[in-house]
Amino acid sequence: MAAKSALLKSSLAKKYWMSLTGLFLILFLITHLAGNLVLLQAPEVAAPAFNEYTEFMTTFPLIKIISYVLYFSILFHAVDGILILSRENRNARPIQYAHSKPQNNSIWASRNMGVLGTAILVFIVLHMANFWFKYKFTELPMGAGDLPDMYGLVVASFQEGWYSAIYVVSMIILGFHLWHGFESSFQTLGLNHKKYTPVIKVIGKVYSVVVPALFAIIPIYLFLNS
């Protein structure tokens, strides 16, 4: 009886999905970053390379399938995280303490995953509206490599100081989300082991600093070189 709803409705199931979609996003960010680092090269090299990369990512069938998994993961992760987890968890304590010292027993990021996640969601919407939407639904001028000029769009966007600043701040927020989220997702799936858990924790900390930092370098670099 309990087993029926176990994989869909139980409190643990909600967490399994949170963890799986989160881990998928973590994997995706690595491939996304690898592609974007092309932008740090000299414009003659970067422009055709980035335009070809964009073309490949939007047309190659396997990538297309993965991109649907990705859209689904983001939406599911956000709905599960905000509408279900954060809301249910607020309801589980209707009367707050008059005096509470949570800083003595847990880290800040772990207590603010919903807020951090919401900020990331706002960023993702802005990010997709500016690049993904324009690429898919408007006619970009042709650029290097005789392809729609995604490189030109990216460079022009990051020449705006405020736009680059939003990216940098968002990456810091992502770093905090993953500082807790990375190791948390393994704990949620029960992947805990005396030998491997300490290693996972170190990888998580390194990931949550290095990956957002490398992402953030791109707008900073393009802004300073404009």
Next chain:
Amino acid sequence: MKLTLKIWRQKNATAQGKMETYQVSDISEHMSFLEMMDVLNEQLIAEGKEPVAFDHDCREGICGSCSMYINGQPHGPRQATTTCQLHMREFNDGDTIYIEPWRAKAFPVMKDLVVDRSAFDRIIQSGGYVSVNTSGNTLDANAIPIPKEDADEAFNAATCIGCGACVAACKNASAMLFVSAKVSQLSLLPQGQVERKERVLNMVDQMDKEGFGNCTNTGACSVECPKEISLENIARMNRDYLAASVTK
């Protein structure tokens, strides 16, 4: 020492409560926190006022009833210590101390600092047992060989006293540390294998029904737990539950 106490007062389960301020003096640093509360209550009785209701029983850190959220932490500032084992030397003359009941939808306040923790009992009833035939030729538990490591881990999980500090500490009022300790103490031992899958499914199901929040792995529970129950129990339960829900 002299202290200012800010204590949650609530007449009964349905009444509106509020924080009230009291002064106590001549508190010895050797007193336990509950003895300090006794001094306050004697003072209140002498003044013809209603004493503060609070749960306590063993006063030696084993029954788990002395639930008080003291200065922003369950069981007060000292780690691995119940309220009854907390001594007044942890505080200074002139301090203001906030004393509140556990706060969770699943632990409704009955009166003042007393909360109803029967949700824990219902979780235990839903699966926290092993069925053993007691027809006369019962196998002596000590006759079953168990690796020392497993026995130790099961024992550590079994030191949970059901105090509810984990729920009180958790920002989500989640009961995962308690439930996972109770699941683990049995699932680590050979006697617990027969009902292993049903147990974890039913106990989590009951936990959800009681209205506890979802775990987000903040780890606050384990830090505040007077018995230092490890987060590994939560991971084990996550693993067991996943396996049971796929295969059962």
